[in-house]
Amino acid sequence: MTEHVAVPPVTAERPRRQGNVARRVRRGTVGLLWALAGIALTILMWELVKWLGSAISLPFNTSDTAMPHVWTMAGGFTQPEVRGSDTTVFQAVVAAAAYSLLIALGGFVIGVGIGLILAIVMQRFAFMERGLLPFVIASQTVPLIALAPLITGIGSRLSLGPVQWNTTYSVMFIAAYLAFFPMSVGALRGLKAPTATALELMRSYAATPRAILWKLRFPASLPYLVPAMKVSAAAAVVGTVVAEISTGVRGGIGRLIIEYARETTSQPAKVYVAVFGAIALGLVAASLVTALDVYLTRNLPKEGPA
Amino acid sequence: MGERFRAIWPPILIAVLFLAAWQLLVVVQDIKPYLLPSPSLIAGNFFSDLHLMWAAALYTGTTALLGLMFGTLLGILAALLAQRFIVINNLITPLAAGLAAVPIIALTPILNNMFNITSRTPRVLVTMIIVFFPMFVNITRGLIQVQPVQLELMRSMNANPRTVLRILRVPNAIPFFYTGLKIAAPLAVIAALVAEYFGGPQEGLGSRIASAAANTAYGRAWAYVVASILVGLLFYLVVIAVERWTTPWTGHNRST
């Protein structure tokens, strides 16, 4: 029997508070070890399924083209990208993933900025909240990504003044669109987090709305902003890759996956290396935001709001 | 009545203003359809090709629904196991956290190779995997995060772990289940749609948007986009309706 929620000894003295950072690093390490165990288990299962597929008939294709051996995938890293070229598949994937990460970062910054502005506007003006919030929420249910192929069509035919529209901007735009939602909702909740008492205290000091925003609402919203930022960053990365896939814009990991997927019959390992690149891209982005999170919340008593 | 009206008119006003501004911009600036078709052109295409819209929406909607159902079932099962066996929780939870920023949709070409690309199967599978994680994370949270005092109460009433699961943990997890579903349902539609861009049958919304755009039928492409939006909204609204209907007790603190 497993009871995950231990009942704390009510009357016993609580242990001295550990450093927030130290505790999280330790927990992260334990999580990492378990994740590695999970990966090892996945590899084992993969080979097991392949072996099973060679013995009996399974409802899917377990041939070496569809499901290459794990060591074939490993070999794929060092293959030349195209016959006779100097760059390996691994180098090409790293370059593409780095490019996508940069676009995602741009989308993240734009999305978080717009999300914050929307939240401040909605917090300040009740009418805007009533008018905008339903759309902000609806926007998340809308597969705007459906627009992606259309955006490609715009391509070079659009220019904003002297700035020539670049399809890369379209990808960034989609990433920003996916990233803005968690931020605006989280920030709005955070800006509304101060208690009535805290607001009355500020009012008793005759504080201006701007002072209340800077001295009270922003600091109080930190426990909400940070988790929202994490979700936004994840959305920006996913949005970038999905948009690259949908628009076929060159340079990023999304397009690379599509290209390599067409070569599975000749070089089955290539597409796996690209998919691992996409996974690594997600993990790198998540680590960056987690580092930011640990830094921003180092002085908070506990992790975020319940 | 007055309360409801107060809640409804601001978004309607904003929607009308937005569409009017869009129409005006396109007409006055003479913007070409490949850049931005006018709302009236999109609406005209939508209604004249209603049967096409319906067929494509039905195809993609079915993929999304199947993926959502299987992913949800898998999420429930895994969460129950994770609640019971801490090893499973330890294995899946960091994985779920790590994969949050990973574009799982990138698995589609691999699934296309493993399963019959001319069938719906790979698309349903990738949707299922995408749905699985938010469902698993939220349901597990609901099963585990019960108030310590409620656990004490159950123990004082001599309840065994199975009874605690049935009487306390499962009902406690239901609002969490809906939180997960509200995230997963729109994701399922997006996944089903984007999975179509990797090749395979051309019946769905994603394929139709791409081919209409390629044929410079921009009005129709945008009409398909409208159909996609409607499918996404439908999924979300159905979840909300089912939630209100099945969990009357959460009325005091339900979030959107």
Add this chain to the structure above:
Amino acid sequence: MTTTTTSELAVQASGVWKVFNEGQPNEVTALQDIDLTVSRGEFISLIGPSGCGKSTLLRVIADLTHATKGAIQVAGMPAAQAREEQRYGMAFQQAALFDWRTVQRNVELPLELQGWAKDKRQARAAELLEMVQLADFATHRPWELSGGMQQRVAIARSLAVDPPLLLMDEPFGALDEMTRERMQNELLRIRQETGKSIIFVTHSIPEAVYLSDRVVVMSARPGRITNIIDVNLGSRNEDTREAESFFESVTAVREALRGRGGGSVSARVGEV
């Protein structure tokens, strides 16, 4: 002193120790060598500063946590058996009602777990809601009730299986003073009607004095019983709260809590 047979004792704790984190640097002795006897029908309060182990003692009696050392008898049987046979009901500071159940079905919960038939448990729950004067709210949801009403539901639930003993962990701790006094009268009335033995944990000196036959005073680090003070106020009513003898008992408990012991009211140190 007359000799009593075990079956006349609601609770008997002898030589009970509870040590948290034993052998580690943060070891805490929550209970040190506790001896306590509660007669059948008696109302006992446990009072003391935070960390004195009063809640832990209650949990040890309830078999929600195990004593490190010592023996506990509840209704003449080991604590674990008493829990399994539901010989006590428990109420906590938080009402701990289930939001997804109506008031009526919250009260039915322990009966459901005991496998009672539906019509029988409905009848019993209705009877209990009548007793706590919430019959009109049977179909409401817990969050629609005030804090005091929620606590009354929790008390009705603790009485459901008709156990001989009630264990109450600061059940009125989160209520405002007026509600609190009303609830105290209510509890005394219920006790009169049902003849239950009650162990009541509280922070409030007047509350302990008003409710109890005996007040058990505990002190912290290590958690132990320092005084047991008899309270002889006869039958209680609102006038009791302003009576001379009430204030004398309050003073006696207060001085015992300050560690001065003794006092004018008969007080015995250590054991009964």
